[in-house]
Amino acid sequence: MNAVSTHLDRRFRDAAAGEGLLDAAYDLVDSPVGQLLVAASKRGLCRISYDAEPERELERLARDFGVRVLRSPKPIDPARRELDEYFEGKRRSFDLDVDVTLLADFNRRVLRELARVPYGEIVTYGELAARAARPRAARAVGMVMNRNPLPIVLPCHRVVGANGKLTGYAGGLDRKEQLLRLEGAIL
Amino acid sequence: MTLPPFERFYEQHREEIFGFLVRRLGRDRAEDAFQETFLRALRAYPKLRHGEHLRAWAYTIASRIAIDEHRRPRADADLPELESLDGRPAFAQLEHLADQLPPTERAAVVLRYGYDLDYADIGAALGSNATAARQAASAGIRRLRQKELG
Numbered sequence: 001m002n003a004v005s006t007h008l009d010r011r012f013r014d015a016a017a018g019e020g021l022l023d024a025a026y027d028l029v030d031s032p033v034g035q036l037l038v039a040a041s042k043r044g045l046c047r048i049s050y051d052a053e054p055e056r057e058l059e060r061l062a063r064d065f066g067v068r069v070l071r072s073p074k075p076i077d078p079a080r081r082e083l084d085e086y087f088e089g090k091r092r093s094f095d096l097d098v099d100v101t102l103l104a105d106f107n108r109r110v111l112r113e114l115a116r117v118p119y120g121e122i123v124t125y126g127e128l129a130a131r132a133a134r135p136r137a138a139r140a141v142g143m144v145m146n147r148n149p150l151p152i153v154l155p156c157h158r159v160v161g162a163n164g165k166l167t168g169y170a171g172g173l174d175r176k177e178q179l180l181r182l183e184g185a186i187l
Numbered sequence: 188m189t190l191p192p193f194e195r196f197y198e199q200h201r202e203e204i205f206g207f208l209v210r211r212l213g214r215d216r217a218e219d220a221f222q223e224t225f226l227r228a229l230r231a232y233p234k235l236r237h238g239e240h241l242r243a244w245a246y247t248i249a250s251r252i253a254i255d256e257h258r259r260p261r262a263d264a265d266l267p268e269l270e271s272l273d274g275r276p277a278f279a280q281l282e283h284l285a286d287q288l289p290p291t292e293r294a295a296v297v298l299r300y301g302y303d304l305d306y307a308d309i310g311a312a313l314g315s316n317a318t319a320a321r322q323a324a325s326a327g328i329r330r331l332r333q334k335e336l337g
Contacts, residue, residue: 002206002214004221009201012222021229062192067233069192 013072023066025075026058032087032182033175036152040075041065044097048150050171064102083152089182092119094153103149106134110144117158120183124162138162146170152179188238196232197225200245207246207308211253220256224249243294246312250302284331292327299324 017025024046026039037052038045039061046065049057061069073080078096085091100108113131117123123131125138125145134140145156151171157179161167169176180186204224208217227248235244281301285293294313298304299320304312309320 002209004201004205008205008218008221012197012225015222015226016229019226021226023233058192058194062190067190067192068229070194070197070229 010073013070014074016070017072017075021068022070022072022075023068024061024064025070025072026061027071027073027076027080028052029076029080029083031083033152033171033178036083038076038079038083039069040079041099043099043101045079045150045153046099048152050151050175079153086152087182096153098150098153100149106132106140107144107147109133110141111148111154114145114148114154114156114159117155119155120185122158122160122180122185125159125167126162128159142168155179158183158185190232190235190238193229193232196228196241196245200242201225203311204245204249207311208249208253210308212256216256220249220252223252227252240290240294242314243298243312246298246304246308247294247302250298250304254302285327287334288327288330291323292330295320295323296327296331 016022020042022042024039024041026037026047029036029038034050035052037047037049037054037057039047039057047057047061058069082091082094082096086094100111103111110128110132113128116131117128125141126135129135129137129141132141141159145159146168148154148156148170151157157169157176166173166176166180177186201221205217205221208220208224211217212220224245228245231248235241281297285296288296291313295309298309298312299306306317306320306324309324310316310318313320313323315323
């Protein structure tokens, strides 16, 4: 048999990451809210995608971080472990480096405030805008949530409309509801 | 053609490159050579300016590594070293000479006479077949001869 064995394939993928040759490593992670495509750059976690179409996602990663994009499980293991713990209800906050260097200042500022919203709590778009020192920018905050590159870890599911309605979620409202229920924020 | 993400390049070429290395080196040594081929490709990848001829590029790297492997004495066998007779390896001289040939002819000449690949492998590397590879190699050689005479 002259086929590349799983072992050999894995060995190469590990070595590529181990030698620091990747602009972005990614892997698929199973979760109760569906399969996630999770990617990490040299700086940290850089993408979590729901319903990823690999072709498009890899192109995007290559454009944003560089062409050396390779599926490689090892660099994703810490995120996989923390996500597993989160979904088992054993983890309430994430302890992972994140790479948001590509985002605009405003988006970074909003996401920094978002990261401080505790497990199981809810804020409105307007409140989050106020915390990011832009009290009138609720709509812009909605856009930042919509384009959040790291859903779940940066908990945009905890942000709701002024009337308490869930409003929207890039991964679909069902998932938003599922995450909030897991955290005990809604019944 | 833009350079695809490395994952695509790797998926598309890993099987045939491994098959090629197994034919040249045997299965055991092919595994190390395989890893080295794609690590080397990964290091050089961002410097490529476009996504053309990636297959031939992968074969070129694999061929070089196969030649290096051949030269390396094996711990488990006592084989004579057939290829290290004089200083500069054939492929290095040829690559220089063939520099001005059109890309397909250049690749065919270098892979055939520099790396000693058979026409089936060259055809695979160029995305054509053995017959087309043979034609490209002889066209390249004719062109080189003309240059030498003129």
